[in-house]
Amino acid sequence: MEKQAISFYVRNCILRNESKIIYSPFESTGEKEKMNKKLSFLIILCILLSTSFSQIFYAPNAYYQKSEENFHITVIQFPNPNIEIFTALGQDQILGKEKLSSIAKRYNADLAINANFFSLDSGEPIGLVVSNGELIHLPIKRGVFAITYDGRAVIDIFETTIKVKVNNNIFKIDNLNSPRGGNQAVLYTKKFAKQTLIQNNAFAGVNIIIELDNILPFHGNIKGKVVNIEYGVLSSNIPDNGCVISLGGTALKYLPLFEIGKDIEIIVESKPTIPIKEAICGGPILIKNREIVLGKTNEIPFDQNIINGRHPRTIIATKEDKIIILFIEGRTTTSPGMTLKEAIELLKTLDVENALNLDGGSSSNMVLWKEPLINSDREISTALLIKNITETTEPKYLFILPDEDLYIQKDEKKKIKLILQDSNFHKLDISSFTWSISNPIIDFNPQTMEITGLDYGSSELTINIGNLSAKKNITVYTNTFSEDFELDKNWRITGKNIDEMFTTYSITTQNGYEGKNFLSLKYRTLPGDSFLYFEINTVIVEKMTKLSLKVYGDGKRGWLRALFYDSNGKPYVLDITSFKGIDWTNEWRTIEKDLGEIKPLISSWNLPPKYPLKLQSIYLVFLNNSGIEGNIFLDDLKIY
Template sequence: MTKFLCVIAVTLIPIAAFSQVKFDTVNVKQIGEGAFHYSVVASSVPWTLEVIEIDLTNDIYSLETVKAEDKLSAYEKTSSMSARKSVEGHQVIAAINGDFYSGGTPTNLQVLNGEILTKPINREVFGYSSNSEMFINTTSYDGVLKIAGESKTINNVNRVRNSNNIIFYNHFFGSSTSTNEFGTELTLKAIDPWVVNGEVKAVVISKAVNEGNATLTDSTFVLSGHGAGATILNSVSLGDTLVVNHKVTPATNSITQAVGGSAKFISEGINQGNWPERHPRSALGFNADTTKFYFVTVDGRQSTSAGMTLTELGDFMLGIGAHNALNLDGGGSTTLVVHNEVANSPSDGAGERKVANALMLVSSEQKTGNLHQFEINPSVKKIYRNQSFAYKVEGSDENYFPVNLISQDVSYSLSEGFGAEISDSGLFIAGNNPDTGYVFVEYNGFKD
């Protein structure tokens, strides 16, 4: 059942102080067990925000990063990454665009299911461990290679090999290392699960001296050395077991997922936002005991939403419960996806932008395809007299996954005495006089 509030005037709220801005939640949709999507507006500014709130105490959920096209240097829409990674038993409930990037490569650290793609820079990172512990912090990289118990330095990850370096390459880099022949390359197979901040044992399965351009596969990685680095690798024989540890400090726990951003603008409940311009923005955050996690976008550069400063976004996120928050890539990149559909209004004229990576909320629940409930969106609507508005009816199964409805089987009606009209297609037309009433929807025996 949808309640209408038909009005002929609105009261503008002064925004000299942020606390004076009135926010209205115009739609609430449950998208999973303990997971909700809120659409929020502040018409006086104006602002339009989308919020995902997740109860992480439910063990059906996990947070995972995703890389565009599963390649280090590539672009892909967030909605495409979400759809591509949604498979049986691994359904992406929601996703938000991730880090800033250059040439399709994230500028900061990314860890995906324990595999490292890029080293960190001097900006904050969100990290998530296998036991669901999380942090937002500036990090540094210290790659360690143990050969016969002796520690050597891994100088970089998935980057061009420089003089006297040892570089770690994995399948995200491409089909081969693209190195020249002046060096030594070991191809190894990990025998432990990949993790950052933890030792991973691996067996040498091939060794190439003065050849270069070693092949990379999903199940192997390459250590490529030049000069002093090559001398170190030359001491290794086929069948040897080496140990790799991608240390990221100051984090101490093992890291299975990580995505970078530009600023930790809420730190331990304190708003530290210092970006004064209003822009479209994307952010992630979590509450004080890390049981609730948030994806938040605010649209901008549009007549319906001006964008926010980081201080304004910080105030908003503190208000919904965030205790720590990280600013992600914004502007035209700002995208929030729910069940593989874009939920916000990206500011680029061409629509959703291709980006370098994203963060996903993944559910282990199964789709059943059985209609269990349906709802009208938005659930509350304020409009002017004589204006019209088209409603959307959506169905879902027992686990809140979308179920397609046959539009011609949906019927609409109004509460008795409501001075308005509604068409067979759900187009609501407000009357000439102020009024309040309800819209009813019926579908194959279901009624709301």
């Protein structure tokens, strides 16, 4: 039976349809240099994005999504009355460090990311911190992400000065919530710690204890009253409803202005003058108004390793009415991380308007429903939290994670997670459920949520809670694979620059090699670079070392290749023929290939694939062709 090309389709990226990108990883070699230029990092990332998992909503108009390429994204419609976005400090103080998961648990946040760079020794964050309208740490000349009271998400560089007015005398505060130096006037609020602190090279000074009528604003004035003056002290307790102004060295010249009972005013001036409610600092700014600005913002310089090294990354971006957060895994054999230039290419595929790099490396992480996405849950200084603030309703959604089909070996165990949500996407506790399996080739332990492979084949696990049901397809795979093309299994053809009306496959007996039937693949290309994918979609385990295929040639020099995806979603290829392609006619040839010759589609990765693999397609490549019509035959595909 002859089949039309079933689907010449465009894969969607997460945030937009890239209509020029057809599902066909562009090739290289030979003329290969030309093709390498076409194989831009942007296009490959868009392909990888298209292989991502389903969206998991944790609040209305706010979802999380994991890519098989080891990066994670959350997209938030903003403004969004269903959520609260806020800044939090480790241990709720400047000199406190805490694991991101612990911060998320304390605040009952649904999603959390790390934020500011910080001192590994003291935990003091670097740059601006604003929480619920309170100025906690002063900005430096580095990029800031901020949420305003009027519902805007802003990425910019800010300047802030703090002044103290006593009678008609005004002087400038040198720092806020940071250990005082020898000749400084420093202001401390309760967000610093229980007590003030001076630097190692500083001497005792005078601390002025002040009762305030309000929190310290990002921009504006507050009033206070001097309630005590402590002379010759190294530290003082910080009052819950006030602050301490610590004077040392030459800053003691301001001491005569103060006396107990004296009224004072604290003046905070910030530019740009924006009503900021929450703010975190990172840097550098990567994109501004859709223009790449890396290295052009005059921010305080970063170590070049932060810029050019491949590291885990946490990045926050804005796009029209959306906030987009990326967490990119790194420093592993399967996920090296990204340079900032590579991260920018990824951001451009998402068409963001503005983007800011946050602290990365070992600090990078994302927590969903109080569980870190990676095991490295380092203590950090600041976090940005997102909380679903809608009311809890009746259960509505039930699903199993991971959400893709599950492939396991015989006797192998794999854990799953069962997620129950209400109509507002709150994650609900599960007290009990029922379950069944369609084929007893697997065992399911409801206490540990483990699936064990018992025998080869496929099965379906069904879990029920009330009238809600979730299903998971499970395949227990063998160490060999064979396809003799005796039966039509409704295979799928995809491609780029292919005449979809003409391109077909059929099961036929003409020119047979062995057995009763084999596969006939008839095609017609369009001018340019053409790719024709015949989807196989079978699991390849590490014990399989050889691929064998019988090919009846048409002499049209189609480059025959195999496309694999590893367990991280990275594409790999195997050349079944050389770049010269199928250059023989009217005869069957048996081609045997060593699977050790599989190589990354993107040569710069230079990483071995993570097993198990999926053989996605056997495919033909025609580069710079003017339009070719041909017909090849395939039989007896074996992987063993």
